[in-house]
Amino acid sequence: MSSANEDPAAGPAGGAEQLALIRESVRKAKEPRAKPRTWRGAALAGELPVARVLVDKGLLHLDQYFDYAVPAAMDEQARPGVRVRVRFGARVVRGRREGGELHDGFVIERLPASDYPGPLAPLAQVLSPEPVLGPALLKLCRAVADRYAGALADVVQLAVPPRRARAESGPPPDVPPPPARPDAGTWRRYxxxxxxxxxxxxxxxxxxxxxxxxxxxxxxxxxxxxxxxxxxxxxxxxxxxxxxxxxxxxxxxxxxxxxxxxxxxxxxxxxxxxxxxxxxxxxxxxxxxxxxxxxxxxxxxxxxxxxxxxxxxxxxxxxxxxxxxxxxxxxxxxxxxxxxxxxxxxxxxxxxxxxxxxxxxxxxxxxxxxxRAAAPLIRTVGDADQARDAAARTARLPSAAWQVTRDALRHGPVLVQVPRRGYVPRLACERCREPARCAHCAGPLELAEGPEAGSSGTLHCGWCGRPEAGWHCGACGGVRLRAQVVGARRTADELGRAFPAVPVRTSGRDGVLDQVSGRPALVVATPGAEPVADGGYAAALLLDGWALLGRPDLRAGEEALRRWLTAAALVRPAGEGGTVVVVAEPTLRPVQALVRWDPAGHAVRELAERAELGFPPVSRMASVTGTPAAVADLLADAQLPEGTDVLGPVPLPVPPPGRPRRPGDPPPGESWERVLLRVPPGTGAALAAALKTAQVARIARKRTDPVRVRVDPPDIG
The missing domain is CATH 3.40.50.300 (P-loop containing nucleotide triphosphate hydrolases)
Known part of the structure; x- marks a missing residue:
């Protein structure tokens, strides 16, 4: 076991150093102290004088426990699970302790002795006698850290909320007795x-x-x-x-x-x-x-x-x-x-x-x-339907969706799900559909936010903000624009003009509605922000389905179906007139699953395909991201499990100039690459352990170029 107060490279202190240390302790003990956190030479606890502490550092190469001496004054409070403060990183130089910063930590256990041969630093302070890291929670945090190749201290930070002293005082609440066995209620439908x-x-x-x-x-x-x-x-x-x-x-x-x-x-x-x-x-x-x-x-x-x-x-x-x-x-x-x-x-x-x-x-x-009795009626509007529909080519709503909306508004509210927020988030050439880009930074061009801009609003770049007055398409020379995905606010504006006597409400990132009344209204919402309607919605329109299905993501179909089902579940049953119109190609598997209301069948077929291709969750995967040298260095150190597939490396796209940095982007001026590691079932723990060991080895060799490891990445493409 380690001690945090001595240089690991130094040997045990000799007799002269011990004598000097005792004299220093006596001198320091005579000096007046306002707080006991820096006492040296204090009397130690009698039976269990050693506390094994998890120091809140969150560094992989320090992912271990450290032993500290327990002063007698802290014997009663320094119980396993309590928060303490300790001095970490101090060294014994010529018989004197030097350096070291105070850090929070948790007492893991109390011991009669330490297996560390050198002198132990004492606990600086018991922050609270409240045991907040119990054995079961500690075991869970350790399991999570091992599964994700992380540090235990990082997981404990997620598991134990920060202390608030006033919350620890006050009388305990009355503990209610166990309730009676509940009635099955609507569980009888299953x-x-x-x-x-x-x-x-x-x-x-x-x-x-x-x-x-x-x-x-x-x-x-x-x-x-x-x-x-x-x-x-x-x-x-x-x-x-x-x-x-x-x-x-x-x-x-x-x-x-x-x-x-x-x-x-x-x-x-x-x-x-x-x-x-x-x-x-x-x-x-x-x-x-x-x-x-x-x-x-x-x-x-x-x-x-x-x-x-x-x-x-x-x-x-x-x-x-x-x-x-x-x-x-x-x-x-x-x-x-x-x-x-x-x-x-x-x-x-x-x-x-x-x-x-x-x-x-x-x-x-x-x-x-x-x-079938609980689900609404699902209608589809595909590409062929829109090609025959003159209104769909010029208006926001296909004729079928407009007709369903008009009829449903006589009986209650109508939900309109739009994949994107904003007014017109992305624009493209009307002739060849090439995305409209800024001439300065190649960022996406946007119209001014808000209905007051109109169709002739000033173009500006979504990354650098520069206006673009004389845009023309670099691919075909066209000068007319169209919206790739119309945002929620633009949709609300167009629906308001189409149904002038009906109130229009929006729910999205700028303001999420929890609930709406059962009176006729148009509710335009982005996925995940759909409010609940009293008595259910009379109808729902799921617009721009291709925008969800066309994402370059392994989970694109699954996620599109989940968002559609979440919105459609708020609609009244078909027996009460509830109707859902989805604007997407009806032959696609997620659309068919929505029509049949068969999410389990869709998941089973997705699982079978992933098993055939070796994709998660049938296999376990990890991503290693960094500079080419750092990625190669870590993979050379890692003792990967037998049968590991190394996929890549592939270069990560360099963020264009002017665009704000996002999580996962490489630092400015650096070229990063990513390697995916895939292992068969049952070897995910071995993969995580190998990557963590390799990370610690790189840190021990003082390799400063960062490399990011993530187990089970959600975005493998």
Whole structure:
């Protein structure tokens, strides 16, 4: 074990150095001190004088524990799991400690002795006697760090919220007794739904991939699954993609069980209140948690159910190192804590299909007659239809969509899903469809934002902002422009002119609506920002489907279907007149899956294709990105598992001048490349361990050129 207060290259201190150190300690002990954090020579704890500490550094080559001496004054408070401050990096030079900075850390365990031969620095301060890093949470963080080739300290930062001292005080809340077993409710629509709830209430650990029926009932169904788990005396955890979904499940749980049985963990509650709620869970006062991504680490005691809603949503992927996904974290928890697992959504991801295919989880779906009764009518408008439709060539809406909108507005609101925000995000040549580019920096040309610009608004570059007065197409010489993808605000403006007596509301990044009334209105929303309508929408228009399907991404079809299903699920059933019009080629597989309302079948076929091609999730992959020399250096050091496929390297595109830097872009003036590593099933852990070891070896050789490693990258193209 290491000590953080001495140069590892130096040998044990000799007799003269020890004598000088004792004299220095005596002299320092006589000096008045305002705080005990720099005491030297203080009396140590009697029985367990050594604390093994995880120092909050987050560096791969320091991904280990360090031993510190425990002063007698801190003996009672320095328990495993508490936050401490330690001096890290100090050295013993000529009998004196020099240097070292104070860092936060966590006590992992207390020991009677250390296997480090040199002198130990004492703990500087116990920040709080509250044990916040328990054994189960530490084990989970270690498993996540190993899976993603990351540092334990980085994962702990994600799992344990920052301390707020006032939240730790106050009387404990009353712990409610376990609730009664809930009624199955709308779970009866699913063949195995009531049996799943019974298994939870009886203390079992069933695992299921739940294909939820369209409509407003899924929050109540998820709440009943959590209530059944609480009835067995165990805890429950549900992770959802955003605060609006959390609010719906929170309301359903409160209506079902009353207040006090659960807490909500989201960023909207503020740091202090969120920490207070997290402490209530950590102390065992509350046994049910509903929250967004960070709640995947919530320390629910005696966890009986880990549930995840809409795992295909990108918000479930943590952007901070080591970038874990909530689905994988909850799968680890289900395996380690032997609890039930529920992966739900109106769509099914390929990962969900793999869980069913491997028989790790069972499908939980409704019979086809139930699906047909709950789903809206789906109509398609393809390229051939638009070619025959004179109105579609000149207007925003094809004739079929316009007719459905006009009829539906007599009965309620109409949802219009647009893939992009803004007014006219991208422009192209009307003659040859070549994208319109800036003559200075080759950035995309845009029209002025807002309806007041009109069709003759001033062109400007979306990267450098320069106006472009005399644009002409470099490919064919044309001078007329058309919109590639019309944004939400432009769509709202055009629909407002087409239906002047109908109110038009927008929901997107600039302002997301939670709910709209059941009165006739046009609601223009970007994917993921669709508000819930009282009584459901009378119709929905899914515009520019080719923009979702044409993305150069392995998940393009799966993601397009997920976004369409999410919007269509807000529409009334076909028996009540609900209709959805999707503007996309009807022969494409995702469009056919939408027409049949068969997300599970689509996921199964996608899984079969990926298995044939060796793509995730059938195989495990990692990306290595950096300069050519850095990538080659790391791969030379890595002891990759047998059977690893090395794909690449391929150069990364250099960001054009004037465009703001994005995450993953190479530094200015550098040319980076990427290598993909693919391994067969069962060797993902070995791949992560090999890459982490190679990273540590490069740091030990003081290689300063950065190289980025990401396990299970979402964008492999």
């Amino acid at each position: 063949a195995t739904g009531p049996g799943y709830l019974d298994a939870l209430a009886d203390g079992g650990s069933p695992r299921a991939v739940w294909t939820a029926l369209p409509g407003p009932h899924w929050p109540d169904e998820l709440a009943r699954a959590m209530a059944a788990t609480l009835a067995s005396g165990r805890g429950a955890l549900a992770v959802l993609p955003d605060g609006r979904a959390v609010a719906r499940v929170d309301a359903a749980l409160t209506a079902l069980l009353g207040a006090g049985h659960h807490v909500v963990l989201t960023a909207d509650s503020g740091p202090e209140e969120r920490y207070r709620r997290w402490l209530a869970v950590n102390r065992g006062h509350v046994k049910a948690v509903v929250g967004t991504r960070a709640a995947m680490f919530a320390p629910v005691q005696d966890l009986g159910l880990a549930a995840l809603w809409d795992d295909g949503d990108s918000s479930h992927a943590e952007p901070h190192a080591p970038q874990p996904h909530a689905r994988d974290v909850l799968l680890l928890r289900a395996a380690e804590e032997h609890c039930a697992f529920l992966l739900g959504g109106v769509s099914v991801t390929v990962e969900g299909a793999q869980l069913v295919d491997s028989r790790w989880a069972a499908p939980l779906a409704a019979p086809r007659e139930r699906v």
